[in-house]
Amino acid sequence: MKILVVVSQTQDTEAKIKVSSSGDSVDTGGMKWIMNPYDEFAVEEAIQTKEKHGGEVVIVSMGPARVVETIRQALAMGADSAIHIADDSFADIDSFAVGKVIASEIKKSGEFDIIFTGMKIIDEESGQVGVQIAEELGIPHVSLVSKVVEIDPAAKKAVCQKEIDGGHMVVEVQLPCLITCPDAMNEPRYASLPGIMKAKKKPLKEVPVADIGLEEIGLTADSLGKAGARVKTVEIKVPEIQRKLKIIKGQDEPMVKGAEVESAAEELVKLLREEAKVI
Amino acid sequence: MSSEIWVVADLKIDGSIRQVTFEALSEAKARLAAKFGGPVCGVLLGANVSSLAGELGKYGAEKVYVVENETLKDFNTEGYTIALSELIKKHQPAVVITGNTVFGQDYFPGVAARVGAGVTMDAIEVDATDDKKLQIKRFSHSSKAIPTKLFLDHYPMMTTVRPNSFKAVEDPKTPEVINEAVTIDPGDIKTKVIEIKAKESDRPELTEADRVGSGGRGLGSEENFKHVYELADILGAAVGATRAAVDAGYCPYDMQVGQTGKAVSPNLYIAIAISGSVQHFAGMGSSKVIVAINKDPEAPIFQKCDYGIVGDLFDVLPPFTARVKSLLSQS
Ligand SMILES: Cc1cc2nc3c(=O)[nH]c(=O)nc-3n(C[C@H](O)[C@H](O)[C@H](O)COP(=O)(O)OP(=O)(O)OC[C@H]3O[C@@H](n4cnc5c(N)ncnc54)[C@H](O)[C@@H]3O)c2cc1C
Ligand SMILES: Nc1ncnc2c1ncn2[C@@H]1O[C@H](COP(=O)(O)O)[C@@H](O)[C@H]1O
Numbered sequence: 001m002k003i004l005v006v007v008s009q010t011q012d013t014e015a016k017i018k019v020s021s022s023g024d025s026v027d028t029g030g031m032k033w034i035m036n037p038y039d040e041f042a043v044e045e046a047i048q049t050k051e052k053h054g055g056e057v058v059i060v061s062m063g064p065a066r067v068v069e070t071i072r073q074a075l076a077m078g079a080d081s082a083i084h085i086a087d088d089s090f091a092d093i094d095s096f097a098v099g100k101v102i103a104s105e106i107k108k109s110g111e112f113d114i115i116f117t118g119m120k121i122i123d124e125e126s127g128q129v130g131v132q133i134a135e136e137l138g139i140p141h142v143s144l145v146s147k148v149v150e151i152d153p154a155a156k157k158a159v160c161q162k163e164i165d166g167g168h169m170v171v172e173v174q175l176p177c178l179i180t181c182p183d184a185m186n187e188p189r190y191a192s193l194p195g196i197m198k199a200k201k202k203p204l205k206e207v208p209v210a211d212i213g214l215e216e217i218g219l220t221a222d223s224l225g226k227a228g229a230r231v232k233t234v235e236i237k238v239p240e241i242q243r244k245l246k247i248i249k250g251q252d253e254p255m256v257k258g259a260e261v262e263s264a265a266e267e268l269v270k271l272l273r274e275e276a277k278v279i
Numbered sequence: 280m281s282s283e284i285w286v287v288a289d290l291k292i293d294g295s296i297r298q299v300t301f302e303a304l305s306e307a308k309a310r311l312a313a314k315f316g317g318p319v320c321g322v323l324l325g326a327n328v329s330s331l332a333g334e335l336g337k338y339g340a341e342k343v344y345v346v347e348n349e350t351l352k353d354f355n356t357e358g359y360t361i362a363l364s365e366l367i368k369k370h371q372p373a374v375v376i377t378g379n380t381v382f383g384q385d386y387f388p389g390v391a392a393r394v395g396a397g398v399t400m401d402a403i404e405v406d407a408t409d410d411k412k413l414q415i416k417r418f419s420h421s422s423k424a425i426p427t428k429l430f431l432d433h434y435p436m437m438t439t440v441r442p443n444s445f446k447a448v449e450d451p452k453t454p455e456v457i458n459e460a461v462t463i464d465p466g467d468i469k470t471k472v473i474e475i476k477a478k479e480s481d482r483p484e485l486t487e488a489d490r491v492g493s494g495g496r497g498l499g500s501e502e503n504f505k506h507v508y509e510l511a512d513i514l515g516a517a518v519g520a521t522r523a524a525v526d527a528g529y530c531p532y533d534m535q536v537g538q539t540g541k542a543v544s545p546n547l548y549i550a551i552a553i554s555g556s557v558q559h560f561a562g563m564g565s566s567k568v569i570v571a572i573n574k575d576p577e578a579p580i581f582q583k584c585d586y587g588i589v590g591d592l593f594d595v596l597p598p599f600t601a602r603v604k605s606l607l608s609q610s
Contacts, residue, residue, distance in 0.1 A: 128398060139469075
């Protein structure tokens with residue numbers, strides 16, 4: 001099987017978020033860049049699929065030079081080769097253009113059986129690129145798959161389970177298809193030391209965005225920047241939610257103990273009823 | 280482009296309309312109708328859905344477009360994508376909204392790509408500029424930032440909205456019902472639902488619930504989670520969990536709240552033995568009132584909650600639950 005994984009690099013949102021002086025973007029200075037956590041599930045699922053059915057895993061990623069590090073990580077986990085769509089003006093691009101460019105490059109790379117993507121990127125959290133790629137390629141997709149039940153390459157179909165609000169659903173999909181990966185579908189492996197060594201020699205093709213042929217896919221040079229966006233960020237605020245911070249503690253040590261427990265419970269119920277008015 | 284604002288109904292497994300649909304209708308009416316100068320319209324896609332038009336009317340829909348089609352009996356990506364895309368091409372609404380549910384997330388980006396629209400997901404505020412551009416707010420960066428997104432010259436302007444972000448307000452109208460025939464070629468349906476199962480539960484669903492009780496790793500076992508269920512049932516609350524609790528096998532993944540689980544914004548969120556990680560807050564940080572019970576006074580959650588007790592859950596929860604019970608049985 002030929003298996004593709006669309007992998008993105010993201011800001012580690014564990015860090016404190018600072019708005020840049022322009023007010024419409026997040027200051028990325030000093031931020032750590034990591035593989036998008038959902039995409040780790042996608043890479044793992046792809047490698048497991050290859051281990052079961054044979055074939056190759058190809059990583060596709062778009063972004064500036066820094067994303068090569070993330071690509072190498074995916075190769076070290078066990079992917080076979082990678083395509084890097086290199087774009088230095090990347091910061092201002094909107095999700096729509098990202099999906100379009102990635103889809104067009106996938107089309108050029110020949111036939112494939114299955115594509116895995118993450119459900120969303122954790123910095124922008126746009127949550128649309130995976131589904132959009134499937135639409136651009138004219139292939140079916142199953143989003144938010146909690147479990148790939150079965151892949152049958154000969155019959156050209158896959159069976160996937162997804163959790164839906166209030167239950168679950170099992171879907172049979174024709175190959176080639178695209179699957180978007182949420183949390184908890186598998187346990188991503190760490191790259192081993194030999195894996196990391198090997199990754200350095202695995203083929204990595206760099207495609208400058210200028211070679212994409214933007215006009216052919218209905219984009220212009222503007223599309224890669226703010227000017228051509230369909231949706232643009234005009235302002236970013238870091239919400240300062242003011243919490244009341246009324247914490248009931250014990251007398252002698254922080255934990256409430258003995259008789260304090262009863263009075264703490266009583267006080268909390270009272271606060272919730274009379275002050276917060278939520279019960 | 281017409282001046283119509285569409286809200287596509289999101290249906291539950293049992294075929295009834297999900298609350299987020301009514302919330303979206305009300306918010307569209309309050310924030311967008313006057314600016315666009317057009318009516319708020321409902322859209323129903325499914326099999327045997329015509330009878331639901333009146334319910335959309337109850338929340339202010341002046342028109343309801345209905346596509347009845349056997350292939351739309353259960354939610355299915357291609358069917359929904361084809362039906363909505365065809366309707367959009369024919370009527371050219373200004374704005375199209377649906378809930379950011381598992382279904383909304385599945386087909387809205389595809390429809391947008393197909394009809395050439397701009398799209399955003401999971402809005403928590405919707406508004407429009409004076410020159411009729413949709414403008415929304417949403418969360419990003421693990422809910423630590425709120426960007427405002429402005430739509431630019433691509434129509435329609437499409438967005439999903441987060442459940443529980445807006446108030447559903449009744450505004451009864453008798454909608455004009457417009458039946459639309461859309462041809463869906465069975466050959467175009469490449470994803471087939473082979474099983475659909477509702478979870479047996481009397482508890483409200485997490486994403487819609489007004490109150491949520493959640494347990495973390497500190498519960499220690501699946502068995503101990505009964506303390507959380509008991510409190511939740513007295514409050515009529517949904518039950519959530521942290522990833523650590525899910526990973527430890529105390530409860531299933533569909534209960535996970537957080538960056539990689541569900542996003543909730545109830546009026547009351549009670550966090551029991553939860554440390555308060557960034558990733559957990561990404562899913563519940565917008566709750567109106569947050570209560571924490573934790574034995575560690577240094578737990579980060581005590582820096583970001585409204586009320587809390589520093590104590591052992593096994594000491595504190597039983598008397599707390601008992602008092603809530605007696606209070607609610609009085610009133
Ligand atoms: C990419 C990524 C995505 C993630 N996504 C999510 C997500 O979606 N949702 C999520 O929740 N997490 C997520 N996490 C995990 C997150 O980082 C934390 O590990 C997790 O939220 C911790 O869960 P917890 O609070 O239950 O456990 P812990 O951090 O272990 O906290 C347990 C708490 O229980 C308290 N406690 C123990 N015993 C008692 C007792 N008897 N009485 C009272 N208190 C007690 C302890 O003091 C402690 O504060 C993600 C992590 C990563 C890296
Ligand atoms: N620049 C990118 N390069 C490669 N994959 C991407 C990129 N942006 C998004 N993706 C993929 O699309 C998924 C959803 O991203 P998004 O719609 O941006 O939240 C991610 O999990 C990735 O699999």
